[in-house]
Amino acid sequence: MKVVVDMNKCQDHGQCVFAAPDVFSLDDAGHLAYVSDPDDALRDEVEEAADVCPLQAIRIEA
């Protein structure tokens, strides 16, 4: 699975971290970091993360 976050849109709300902690995290400064090619087994939680992103910045490309 390929995940892309539009970093121009992202405002570090961190809702994706709650939904998919294996894929998204916030660093010590509170800024987003993520795994761009997570295992397909994580699809449900990544879809959830995309749903709850207030900026709708997360795209699942495949």
Place this chain on the structure above:
Amino acid sequence: MTARIVVAGASMAGLRAAEQLRAAGWRGAITLVGDEPHPPYNRPPLSKEVLAGKASFESLAFRPRASVSDVEWRLGRKAVAAALDERTVRLDDGTELSYDGLVVATGMRPRRLDCPGPAAGRHTVRTLDDARGLREALTRPGARVVVVGAGFIGCEVAATAVGLGVAEVTVVDPLPLPMAGPLGELLGRAMLERHEARGVRFALGTGVAGFTGEERVTGVELSDGSVLAADVVVESVGSVANTEWLDGNGLDLADGVLTDARLRAGGRPDVVAVGDVARFPNARYDGVPRRVEHWCIPTDTAKHAAKTLVGDAEPVPFAPLPSFWSDQHDFRLQSFGAPVLGKGDVRVLDGDPEGDVLVGYHHDGRLVGVVALGGQAMTASAARYRAELLKQPALTETVSG
């Protein structure tokens, strides 16, 4: 004939309901009916980025999941009546849709002030078209703006207007502090000071008696008789549930659509309500049904309601953890839990109300909500309390907000 679920309301809650019906295994037809001409879009930017001219419609539109590529959209149409015993919904063009399942997602509309005076020059911010019209008015040279209502939307609009360079922006509210209803006094005062420091004026503790002007608004008359000159008035005084179309079916529509814990309306297995319009009990709190106008609620309720409609054998209790945010000027408010239930016992958990601050709200000594105000580090610190709030057992006594 193929079985069909009709989703009345094609905003975020309607879209999420359709997607979650598919995720729950519904393979029949889905028809979404929405009164706006636009496909579903994200509303929070309307009072901020859209007003500021920093966001296009394309950037607001939701990307529907592939699973709903085959649903039927009836946009620019609204449901005007329903006969739940017959399982039909009538649209404003006379079309009658029959259904096997109905999702009520018709949301809210802005409450309007019922005061004498002209209508031209008075705005609300609920739809994309509202926001575009207001932006045009705010960017006219020399615009003088009065925002009625010092809640989140009103304060966001005031902050955006100041950011656009509008010289005169005044917020009017009968309460003594902005946003104190949901946030309490400590943060209400902190927000007042921040807004004033950035050039927003306030007329607090006063209502609106009327509007001056002939063809267009020229001013806002306050309840003490004084008049604030204004070319642009923004009414942000709450909202009204769009439920009239459900009248006559024996539902409790006193404030939105009353549902049970599985989001069913009127005990009907084939009718659920989602989003702003649903008044549902939250198993996390005291079981009193409440409507919740937070951005995350459409997604939370859609997931739960879809399982109800499609027939989930083992329902889990519906207990979403509320959360909301608001961006004003250069800082963010981020809330987790239910601060409104703990306004009587407010404690500073971190920082200082003069700067970045994290505030805890307690009921009977127990933390029920946290709100961070400030920059990214403080909102990240609020997130650390989220896990604690999630772990807590349900509140068993009735709490009045």
